[in-house]
Amino acid sequence: MNTKRSLGLLLCSAIAMNAGAQSLQAIQPVSFSQVQITDSFWRPRMQTVSKVTVPVCIDQTEVKTPRIRNFEKVARHDGEKHEGIYFDDSDVYKALEAIAYSLKTYPDPAVEKKADEWIDKIAAAQQPDGYLNTFYTLNAPDKRWTDMEKHEDYCAGHLFEAAVAYYNTTGKKKLLQVATRFADHIDSTFRVPNRPWVSGHEEIELALVKLYKTTHQQKYLDLANWFIQQRGKGHGRGVIWDNWKNADYCQDSLPVEQQRQITGHAVRAMYLYTGVADVGAARNDEAYMNAMKAVWEDVVYRNMYITGGIGSSGHNEGFTTDYDLPNADAYCETCASVGMVFWNQRMNGLTGSSKYIDVLERSLYNGALDGLSLSGDRFFYGNPLASGGQHARQEWFGTACCPSNIARLIASLGDYVYGKSAQDIWVNLFVGSNTSIPLKNGAVQLQQQTGYPWTGDVKITVSPKRSQEFPLHIRIPGWAQQQPVPGATYFYNDHSDAAFTLTVNGTPVKYDMEDGYAVIKRSWKKNDVVHLQLPMEVRKVQAIDSIKQDRNRISLQRGPLVYCVEHADNAGDISNIILPANTVFTAAYDPSLLNGVVTLKGEVPVVKVAANGESVTTTQQTITAIPYFSWANRGKGQMEIWLPEKITSVNIKP
Template identity: 60%
Template sequence: MKNQIGYSVLIFCCCNALSLGGQNKFANLAPVKFSNVQITDAFWKPRMDKVANVTVPVCIDQTEVKTGRIRNFERVAGTRDGKFEGIFYDDSDVYKALEAMAYTLKIKPDPKLEAKCDEWIDKIAAAQQKDGYINTYYTLTGLDKRWTDMSMHEDYNTGHLLEAAVAYYNATGKRKLLDVGIRMVEHMMSLFGPGKTHWVTGHQELELALVKVYQVTNDKRFLDFSHWLLEERGHGYAHGYTWTDWKDTAYAQDIKPVSLTTEITGHAVRAMYLYTGAADVAAYTGDESYLKAMNTVWDDVVERNMYITGGIGSSGSNEGFSKDYDLPNERAYCETCASVGMVFWNQRMNRLTGQTKFIDVLEKSLYNGALDGLSLAGDRFFYGNPLASSGTHFRREWFGTACCPSNIARLIASLGDYIYASDPQSIYVNLFVGSNTTIDLAKGKVEIRQETEYPWKGLIKLTVNPEKAQSFALKIRLPGWAKGNPGAGALYKFLDEGPTNFATLKVNGQAQNLKLDNGYLIVERNWNKGDVVELNLAMPIRRVVARDEVKDNENRMALQRGPLVYCVEGVDHNGSAWNLIVPDQVVFTPQWQPDLLGGVMTLTGTGMAIVPTKDGIGAQTIKQKISAVPYFSWCNRGSNQMLVWLPRKVKEIKIP
């Protein structure tokens, strides 16, 4: 556990802080909702179809047939006999599956899937108690125990109920589930809040979900309650925790008030959901102390505690953080849900600040740490995502704690939420994903059509079609990986400086000078229908090294091209990957492999390998063709050895 420092604070007056209400006091970026974005992308559209056609049905089957999650709701409603099945937080998996189903319905309407959603919602509504409470575990095992143990996920389940309800309302206009969720929150607010009982959520999630309900209903009670829950943290109010190590409440980020947080601690997923909620609340309250704290914690995560894949949480013992620069590879925990949380949090930070560095991390987590959690076939999953394997890791059909399958499903299905943003005078292009959308600006609507072969190629074509000629700024993110080496405090850097000209920009075929603001390339002009912007990003193969403090990566390097981190697998190297050496002079070249792993760009070069001598007594060094594949695609050809960080010298080889 990272070291903690004692502190004293003044009690916060929730009512005064929230009097700002309703207006974003910071960058004022508004994301374009997934429901307003049509994705045509050659990389992402097949994956979204796979989620709709394979992953969502897998989630339905596991939720409804192979486990007792839906049966628990039926038992509460009195339509089925029996005792509670599963784990006390299993209701949340029903809600996350529903959320993924809702996103899928919007991008691919399906009457049968919608009917299944309605069937589940009817069962959920039938399980709600008269006072609004809904939780199958306590209803079936003893309502007298409810709200006695802050670690038992009643609030976490409620948060996922609200997120599913908002998603389904946005997708279909139906509000039955939303009404169920609101009744549950009103039940909570009758018990907890200023002048009532204290409550510290053991597993954060409700805070960000309440903001989503506020955005849909414009009912400020939900924003106020979210802010109150955040302000409960760090004052010693936590109690009733059932596991053994809650003397150190850093596990659930309860050691300091949110506004005084300076470093990342504890459980990685809980931290991401907490900080997402804090950023959301800051956006509407104008609380600058939250923004300052989030920026400070973000620096601690990205500069000292994040894997090159954008994964976080190195320790399996607490599913989270240990100490700075402790980033083991084979033992990396890197829960899929934590990478999904990194996408959530960094999107919110971009909205608050208008800075592209947050989207750079979002993109890294999305394409590597999160996407790795889902198999190419869409029916197998990783819970943890190591950066090295001796061949013992494999993708599973499901988990006892099944948060990750539905979490990665809902992220991919809602990808449209992360591509574009706007303010009244500007359109922001954050991700390079083939898509179409229409955005309302102060002077009128503007249609944007994006075409690209990203992440394999760096050409992005944007066709701009305003409903009438108008002036505005088109702001296109220049990715961090396309800007050369980062500053001195960076956790990772490139061994070589690469090309001097990473990007070229054209408007209607005419070359433009690059004008940067907060990491965005700015094209400001009077736009007409059919105007075309072309951004061409160089995609050299980069060797990445870590700071000396990361002892596990000493004298090792990783390969990156564009946003993708690469790895080597034993299946491509006579069954072994840990015996490979890549001296600095090895030249790698990209090669498109249409029939490999669904179509990937591999990186190939001639390195060395340590192999046994013919007599089997000694070892010898031989030349070895090395072929690296994108990290997200590993372990789709069976369990085998894998490495992200490759030895640069013989002495670093460690044969498992």
């Protein structure tokens, strides 16, 4: 979208403030706590998270690892040492946050009791001055805040997020009080003259904004901004990370408002930029906004996978050079895709443009969702785009950031479906759900029913309490507008005449396209039914030539889903499949496969090796593609997203 228009929208919408927050956001998200998910795709996944993933997180956090025990040791004061890694507290908080969201959809007294127990233990480990970190308190209380790379503030951030989530679901304030006491300690410790502190792993910035929006205390917003302002001034120092060896690694080479390029650790970058977009919106900071727009383009146009995954290298868990996007070796940490969802939501709120939701949806349905097995108890840390059979989801990880991260994302899906301002409603995601949105002229009930992402049918029943006129902005995904995939890094190699259709009460309706949304402005009355039909053809995607790993390759996409070809559906060997550009694919829902998925089937040439290993032939064979997120649920084996359009040469494997 045009930057000037975006800024225009932002300024026009400046009056759409959240109660109490001095925000200039274009779009305010509607909280998960106000959205009831009824969706046939997502609700079973949220149930799995509630019934399987959350119990796994609880078991790992409390029983199988010493994470909760560290808190108990602090309370016992008997000289025991910390066990585990110095940032393990954060996993407790993220598990609690996942529990909080999950309890909203699936109340469970036993789980809530467990959460309350944990909260008691956390509170008991808080020091009299508000400080809370089991690693330092047990092992080196005199070394607090001496090493910027030891994640004390990162753990604090996750505490704040958990506290806000648990309060929003349960109304209970105990953890929120722990959080604000710790935040006050941090505020008084750092916001004094000559006390620089550059967070080695950003997170606290976005968390302080949540604390600010929940408590309406300006100091937390100011402290979030203080943390952002520390960066890029040469203050970064670490003990384990002598002299902050690579400032790019944690986005500390330039002041944030001067940053234009994505560098370093992908998750750190996503968390920072989520916080920057939050603070930029709340403070109406144009420098932050411009920085974020430029960095976003650098991510999405030059450094993002077709799956919405980012951070191609495991070496730095992050970015390398532009267009360096290896497939089998892709790192694409689950947490980084989760971070893409966070950041893009904020960018959408900041600018009003749907292009950020396009990317959010890409990361959510592909790169992030892939992090969790269908069973809910196996996790990918990295999410490769191709496999020779070496990859499998794991039960848990030493550094256990990803499991609770994907759990909290799915459990909080309600946060991403709708947006609002004082007199506008936005439908961002197509997820079966009910909500009530309080506009200036009265609340509006919305009921969304859809078979998305398997079908393109979306029915939205709009029921204002009293008839009222307001603009309803319905996102038309980029892929449904014959537009290039974001940033023209990826593009459709076929032309599609199929277009979306939009009716109200069965009659085609006038709408304006604004910032990627179809905007229907009319006087809405109870039970008006908006019917959106999105074209769900199978699209063939190619990458620009700069991405050398994808040259002469095609990937398949249908709706928001990126597809892959996996061993289990294709006789094991998929390295021998050719996918000519004119191949016709048929989409069909298979309820018995992978908990129900739409598969794509097409007849393509496949190279076959003779039994004696001394000759090859090509035969036509029907191949089956499945949604990328659903791979690796049937054992190890080959997988590819990008299939060769043609052969330039063959490499014989002996």
